[in-house]
Amino acid sequence: MYSQAEENYLKTIYTLEKDFGNEVSTNLIAGKIKTKASSVTDMLKKLANKELVVYKKYQGVYLTELGRLSALKVIRKHRLWECFLVQKLQFNWDEVHDIAEQLEHVKSEALINKLDAFLKFPKLDPHGDPIPDAHGRTILNKSVSISDMKIGAAGVFVGVRDSSSTFLKYLNKKNLALGDKIKVIDIEPFDSSYHIETKTHRLVITSNVAENLYLKNVK
Amino acid sequence: MYSQAEENYLKTIYTLEKDFGNEVSTNLIAGKIKTKASSVTDMLKKLANKELVVYKKYQGVYLTELGRLSALKVIRKHRLWECFLVQKLQFNWDEVHDIAEQLEHVKSEALINKLDAFLKFPKLDPHGDPIPDAHGRTILNKSVSISDMKIGAAGVFVGVRDSSSTFLKYLNKKNLALGDKIKVIDIEPFDSSYHIETKTHRLVITSNVAENLYLKNVK
DNA sequence: ATATTATTTTAGGTTTGTCTAAATTTTAAG
């Protein structure tokens, strides 16, 4: 269907649309995909020709419905493979992203649907991100970033914004894992660092880290 | 490490060396890989530069030790993935080859070794072909082609020469599966077709088919 | 031994996806 490069652009545009609003800029894509702006421009024209994005010169792009569904298919594959790697092959959650980046490009509808069944149709990947079903639909699990919480508030750690290996290894070291109950003990006014508490320990995290931790059932 | 194209050439040269002797010709490779002889020549030079093959103009190639080990790694991955697809995802043996052709190029030592463990270190793939271990070693299971058997001889069906989907679907239709006991009832002198018998039925196969069926414990 | 045929290699292109450097357009500042 689409080439690996095309699939990577679709996926990237999709997540950038979610993170920053629609109308994703050339430079933003170049940054995420670690390529040069001129290469991005080339690819955007190609994607526009295939009706996967709407592209107006100097104006950035946004996905068409076809583009959105195609992006969701790649994301579905990525996240299902991550589940497989963690649940079946005993990988740690910080080791699976790069492998899934390769596996997500394997072309076979039958494969991914059988994998889905084998994993018992998981709804979330090892990083707490929702897995689209075969039609591109996901459950919506609304969560709140710690950086938006007030002193005294608590919730269950259910997701990360940044699922890079570096960040996940940091969380491992600090003994923070999905499912942990986390409470905000104090917020330092000077640098907005957060003092948080889990069942087992207390620690201080920078506002940068706080932004990257999502909790649900916050109260 | 090596590109997909390079890996495919290595694998192809390896199997051609096995099937016909060493010194594999340009045209033979072109035929297997469905590409043109001129493209093969280009690639052989590239592989020779990387010391994966020994190449002398107009003389064909053969794998170096490095080339042989690299080829075995790709074959190991291919066959382990085929096992996974059949044993865990319930694919039929005639559906897995093309998917494994893609999966075999995923780069991660950890992945393939964990997959090996998950599958309990299988020694044979779904087509009866031996799976190299992490060091490139395989069990040797000597078997005999039906086309080399005499009337009255019998054995256990353990492998196929051609594992194309077309041939495997033919075997499905004829109700022949790995593990079946097969006996040669008669050989037609006119066209060398074979009358064979399993526990459940009798059938006639052409000499072409007979060449593609391997039995062990023949007596 | 020579001529014919088959095989292999070379020469020159194409496509995909990338790059650098230069030109253009947009945005931000004064």
Next chain:
DNA sequence: CTTAAAATTTAGACAAACCTAAAATAATAT
């Protein structure tokens, strides 16, 4: 409103892997 800076696009190249057509070499047949 005009200019400087930042973002984006164009122009021209490049590497990988493929192609066709032509040239070179090897194998075969007379």
